[in-house]
């Protein structure tokens with residue numbers, strides 16, 4: 001929709017009045033999303049009422065992709081691009097290993113990747129986009145709204161399962177997963193009330209709440225990973241800067257060779273654990 005500069009500046013003022021820091025950018029996106037003046041007015045009203053911009057628009061930009069995000073589904077954060085980058089690098093390394101493990105080299109074999117606690121499926125979608133046709137992707141989430149959203153974002157290239165952590169995954173994946181990535185909730189329960197209202201009020205607590213120390217879900221992810229990872233397979237979990245040593249300790253306790261990697265640019269911390277063994281020859 002096109003709009004007179006005056007009308008757009010009215011929207012910018014309304015957005016600024018409720019504390020939107022990037023009011024001009026948001027106004028532009030809302031105007032572009034609306035097909036009629038009535039639709040635009042409704043979008044602006046929802047944003048001014050405090051809904052996250054991504055829920056108003058119905059999408060978030062993540063890792064260069066437009067990811068559908070329905071109301072009630074966790075909005076993928078910019079910093080999680082670092083987790084996706086590390087997972088893509090390890091998926092590519094697994095593909096090289098898989099290919100070379102065969103004589104002659106088997107360039108048609110696929111890496112098995114699982115996006116646990118997938119939310120909208122943003123991380124899985126980024127991995128698929130970076131490794132065309134070379135990944136068997138499974139994603140899982142406990143929230144039905146997230147599962148529906150992830151199915152839309154991953155389409156026919158990924159299989160999305162609904163349930164508690166590993167429970168809904170097919171047993172055929174046991175011992176075969178090359179890359180297991182989990183952006184599980186890691187906010188300590190008491191810290192949720194300190195989060196911006198957009199998260200605290202519009203993202204279900206199950207998407208944020210990691211229990212007293214923030215590590216309850218990670219603890220279960222780390223405890224279960226050994227059964228699912230292939231020898232040489234990797235578990236990657238996003239965590240808080242101050243939580244990282246405790247996350248690392250969880251991984252180590254469950255037999256993974258582990259390290260912390262960080263991105264200053266994205267203020268992101270990821271713990272990577274590797275199941276001992278080189279993973280070849282392939283057992284599939």
Ligand SMILES: C[S@@+](CC[C@H](N)C(=O)[O-])C[C@H]1O[C@@H](n2cnc3c(N)ncnc32)[C@H](O)[C@@H]1O
Nearest residue numbers: 074076117118119141142143164165183185207
């Ligand atoms: C922090 S959000 C991350 C979503 C997505 N991976 C991303 O980065 O945008 C955590 C997700 O974990 C899911 N979740 C929480 N507890 C879970 C459990 N026990 N089993 C499966 N999923 C769970 C939530 O529904 C939510 O979608």
